[in-house]
Amino acid sequence: MNATLPEFKIKTEVFEGPLDLLLSLVEKRKLFISDISLASVTDEYINHINKLPEYSMGDRTQFILIASTLLLIKAKSLLPNLPLTEDENGSIEDLELRLRELEVMRRQSNEIKKIFGNNVLFFQENSPEREVFFNPGEDVKLNNISEAIARVLNSLPKAEVPLPKLKVQKVVSLEEMMDSLTVRIKSAIKMSFSDFSGKGKVEKVNVIVSFLALLELVKQGTVDARQEGLFDEIEMESYSIGTPSYT
Amino acid sequence: MTNLSNQIEALLFWKSEPVSLKELSKMLSVEVDKVSEGLIELEKSLENRGTVLIKKEDTVYLATNSESSELIKKITKEEESAELGKASLETLSIVLYKSPIRRSDIDYIRGVNSSFILRNLLIRGLVDKKTDPKDSRTFVYSPSFELLAHLGITEVGKLPDFEKVQAEIETFKNQKEQNNQTIA
Amino acid sequence: MTNLSNQIEALLFWKSEPVSLKELSKMLSVEVDKVSEGLIELEKSLENRGTVLIKKEDTVYLATNSESSELIKKITKEEESAELGKASLETLSIVLYKSPIRRSDIDYIRGVNSSFILRNLLIRGLVDKKTDPKDSRTFVYSPSFELLAHLGITEVGKLPDFEKVQAEIETFKNQKEQNNQTIA
Numbered sequence: 001m002n003a004t005l006p007e008f009k010i011k012t013e014v015f016e017g018p019l020d021l022l023l024s025l026v027e028k029r030k031l032f033i034s035d036i037s038l039a040s041v042t043d044e045y046i047n048h049i050n051k052l053p054e055y056s057m058g059d060r061t062q063f064i065l066i067a068s069t070l071l072l073i074k075a076k077s078l079l080p081n082l083p084l085t086e087d088e089n090g091s092i093e094d095l096e097l098r099l100r101e102l103e104v105m106r107r108q109s110n111e112i113k114k115i116f117g118n119n120v121l122f123f124q125e126n127s128p129e130r131e132v133f134f135n136p137g138e139d140v141k142l143n144n145i146s147e148a149i150a151r152v153l154n155s156l157p158k159a160e161v162p163l164p165k166l167k168v169q170k171v172v173s174l175e176e177m178m179d180s181l182t183v184r185i186k187s188a189i190k191m192s193f194s195d196f197s198g199k200g201k202v203e204k205v206n207v208i209v210s211f212l213a214l215l216e217l218v219k220q221g222t223v224d225a226r227q228e229g230l231f232d233e234i235e236m237e238s239y240s241i242g243t244p245s246y247t
Numbered sequence: 248m249t250n251l252s253n254q255i256e257a258l259l260f261w262k263s264e265p266v267s268l269k270e271l272s273k274m275l276s277v278e279v280d281k282v283s284e285g286l287i288e289l290e291k292s293l294e295n296r297g298t299v300l301i302k303k304e305d306t307v308y309l310a311t312n313s314e315s316s317e318l319i320k321k322i323t324k325e326e327e328s329a330e331l332g333k334a335s336l337e338t339l340s341i342v343l344y345k346s347p348i349r350r351s352d353i354d355y356i357r358g359v360n361s362s363f364i365l366r367n368l369l370i371r372g373l374v375d376k377k378t379d380p381k382d383s384r385t386f387v388y389s390p391s392f393e394l395l396a397h398l399g400i401t402e403v404g405k406l407p408d409f410e411k412v413q414a415e416i417e418t419f420k421n422q423k424e425q426n427n428q429t430i431a
Numbered sequence: 432m433t434n435l436s437n438q439i440e441a442l443l444f445w446k447s448e449p450v451s452l453k454e455l456s457k458m459l460s461v462e463v464d465k466v467s468e469g470l471i472e473l474e475k476s477l478e479n480r481g482t483v484l485i486k487k488e489d490t491v492y493l494a495t496n497s498e499s500s501e502l503i504k505k506i507t508k509e510e511e512s513a514e515l516g517k518a519s520l521e522t523l524s525i526v527l528y529k530s531p532i533r534r535s536d537i538d539y540i541r542g543v544n545s546s547f548i549l550r551n552l553l554i555r556g557l558v559d560k561k562t563d564p565k566d567s568r569t570f571v572y573s574p575s576f577e578l579l580a581h582l583g584i585t586e587v588g589k590l591p592d593f594e595k596v597q598a599e600i601e602t603f604k605n606q607k608e609q610n611n612q613t614i615a
Contacts, residue, residue, distance in 0.1 A: 016517075016518055016541070016543050017541065017542040017543030018542050019541065019542030019543075020541075020542065020543070062542070062543075066542075090610055090611070093606070093610045094607070094610060097603050097606055097607055097610070098539065098540065098542070100599075100603060101540050101600070101603050102521075102540055102541065102542070104596060104599050104600070105521055105524045105525050105528070105540060106521060106524075108524045108527075108528060108590075108591065108592065108596060109517070109520040109521045109523070109524040110520075111591035111592065112520055112523060112524050112527065112582065112590075112591070113515070113520050114591075115582050115583060115584075115591070116515065116520075116581055116582060117581055118583060119497045119500045119582075119583030120500050120503075120504060120580060120581055120583060121483060121485065121494035121495055121496065121497060121500065121579075121580040121583060121585075122257075122261045122494060122495040122499075122500070122503050122580070123261075123447070123492065123493075123494050123495075123576070123580065124260060124261060124262075124263040124444075124447040124493075125261055125262055125263060125264075126262065126263040126264050126447070127263065127366060127370060127445075127446075127447045127448075128263040128264070128308070128309065128310060128311075128444065128445060128447065129310060129311065129319075129445060130370050132369065132370055132371075132372050133372055134371070134372035134373075134391070134393040134394075134397075135327050135371045135372060136331075136371065136373060136394070136397050137328075137329060137330040137331040137332075137371075138328075138330050139330040139331050139332075139336060140331060140336070140339070140373070140394070140397065140398070141398070142398050142399065142400070142406075142407070144336055145336065145339065145340045145343060145398065145406070146340075146406075146407045146408075147336075148333070148336040148337045148339070148340040149337075149340035149341070149343075149344055149412055151333075151337055152337050152340060152341060152356065152357065153412065153415050153416070155358070156356065156415075156419050157358070157550070250498065252481075253479075253480060253481045253496070253498060253499070254481065254498070254499050254502055255481070256480060256481025256482065257481035257482065257495040257496060257498075257499035257502070257503070258481075258499070258502070258503070258506075259481075260444070260481060260482050260493070260495055261495050261499075261503055263444075263447060274502070274506050275502070292480070295437070296437060296440060296476070297436075297437045297438065297439065297440025297441035297442075297443075297444060297473075298440065298441065298444050309444070311441040311442075311444060311445050312437065312441055314434065314437065314438070314441075315437075315438050315441035315442070315445075318438060318441075318442070318458070318459070319441070319442070319445055322442075322458050354554045354556075355554055358550050358553055358554060359553045359554065359560065360553065360554060360555065360556030360575075360577075362556065363448050363449075366448070
């Protein structure tokens, strides 16, 4: 077996939108759709977004929306006490439901594929007992024909002008965030989470990614995070001034 | 009903036009004698039903039963006076401006399948259908002479904005070729 | 067979296109309820015959039965209709199990814009589009007779796992509503 094969496959596989990608990742691991399985594919999902080819930049926003929900799910799984707003809880449950529904439809589409065209029922090829004779309706008039062709031309789908490359900020990868976290922790022993992430200035997803990076660091024992009260600032502190042991 | 008379019914229904015994025997891969037997059986089973088996010279076909003939005459009358309606007028206008045209191209321009509408336009004598000179397996549609006369024009070129409309449709069709490569 | 179911069969054969119960009731000058009864009777009398009745919402259409499918396919030498891609099949399934459905709902389930795919399916005649009765500014999509015929089934209820899938969809719907309530 060639070890680089899966990598190659990931690059060539075209995913039809964010849900397709996510469902494929869950199914590839033979997992059921749940918060646990979604949390476990979060990193891989974000990796895929970073590998998205240039031409699909316009779709990236859609991918990022799903990514931010995934990050929430992951944050929650790392920190069960994490308070989430009702909106956030709602979007998590919503994502699960959407995936389940898509999963059902995908399963059925395999069944449809099996029977399509196998046992066709045929309709009449001709209209029986019809004599063709010239019989225009009252409305077959030149002005109606003019109006009709105008309607036809009007409803032609517009030419597919390639969308101007949307300037969507590239989602920050977990690794980049961890790098930046570590550097900043080194320079300031104590910092608040909102300082670090520049909350309000950058996309929400960046906040979450940095938050998660923080959680991962906590897990790895690189930093110590403290939250005094429920909605207080999260304070982080570095355990050691040396190089953290992440890869 | 045996399988054979069943299949004969299906074939005649599907064709809905006169079919010779020889053709039937060929289609069913059975002897003509067998076909005749099957037809006798079919005839019996159609007693007291909506359709009947009609034999004419050496052909057979299905037709509506005689009890329905009054009803159908009445409905035909009503249909004759009916207006075409928006969708049919749009289809007809495409045939007028872009003939001869294949059904697939009409469908592509309208964004929906047009088979029923075209069939209806044919029955009303508004369009003609003939084999596509470029591909004998398909048909092309064009306006009938009666239609042009009815509209008071001697040729399609006299239609309002003829060239402009043609050009617009042509541009759209050219996109088709490009798009087809991207739509799976 | 009563006179009514007889006449319905004759009309459907003669029209050779989908006919709604309302149209039948008008053509036959009888109540829609009576038409429904007549159709049930017709369906029964077609059992074990050459033709079947395909039902879709409030419309019916006669077709050949599945036993003749192989035979006619051989005769038409119908080129295998171009393979349906993964995205098309997925969209068709959603339309089949959830019709009538709006495009926005299809997009929501698939997580991508489905307008290209839907247009393609409309052109191929596999999907029907009509104005949403609940909102005249939007459209709803449903399976076409052509699609049911290609699947060899006479109504959506005969789709693979129909009951099971309906139950699953129902569960999703309830959970979604609960979910929305807690958010609101």
